[in-house]
Amino acid sequence: MDITRVALAMTDAADAEIRPRFRALAESDISLKGPNDYVTEADKQAEIFLTRRLREIVEVPVVGEEATAEDPTLPDLLADASAAWVVDPVDGTYHFVHGSETYAVMVAYMESGVAEAGWILHPETGDLYIGVRGQGASLNGKPITPRVVGDRASGGRTLGSLRGAASARLVDVAASDALRAGQESVGTASEPRMCAGWDYADLLEGRTDYVLFSRTHAWDHAPAAAIVREAGFAVRRLDGSEYLPGVQGAPLLTAPVDLWDDIAAALAPAWLVASA
Incomplete structure (x- = not known):
């Protein structure tokens, strides 16, 4: 599984399907799945885009938020599948609809029920968080130092x-x-x-x-x-x-x-x- 290709797929999806619609949504582009639970054309088209690109990287099932809205049984395969992708094409759609940059694109790669790798992209700032089991976490390519917050940390908060x-x-x-x-x-x-x-x-x-x-x-x-x-x-x-x-x-x-x-x-x- 190519970590860099996943990140590129996410930024390409954001540039092609999400950011052009940011603060430019028509009423016809927005609908509700429930109270304050929005879905937009950006969500739908970005998930289609990511599903195709992720399957080109590793051909395994893709469990996306919008696909699950159509087939609520889809997440059931995550418990037993040998491998799968998980996709949130626009996390924080409420914020996206209301013109706030605090939305994200998120992807996970799972093996045998465990999230082995994860990516979080903030499209409007360009910040990209990546974590791979046993290989550490990074922000924009720079390692994130594991935090120790409690009493055992020198000067840490109680x-x-x-x-x-x-x-x-x-x-x-x-x-x-x-x-x-x-x-x-x-x-x-x-x-x-x-x-x-x-x-x-x-x-x-x-x-x-x-x-x-x-x-x-x-x-x-x-x-x-x-x-x-x-x-x-x-x-x-x-x-x-x-x-x-x-x-x-x-x-x-x-x-x-x-x-x-x-x-x-x-x-x-x-x-x-x-x-x-």
């Missing part, structure tokens, strides 16, 4: 002073209250950006220390999982299980390896309330 992002929008009032209480016990918190490709970039660049997602679609998290693991983060569900993109389960917490258990202990009560 558990009570962390900055996190966790959404309370998708849980009931009791769970939302439990989540906020848990977040306050470990530091300050904000809502995620509604674009995983930028939320994970915030982690990688030190703007936040952890992020919790209740929705765990493969196209939102498989690409980032391959990157952030190489940068010193643990990607696990709140029940402690490792994140496998083809398996559904508890909310997904990504945090520095040395602090994951402590942060999970603080945030898990919210999940327990929500699932009761």
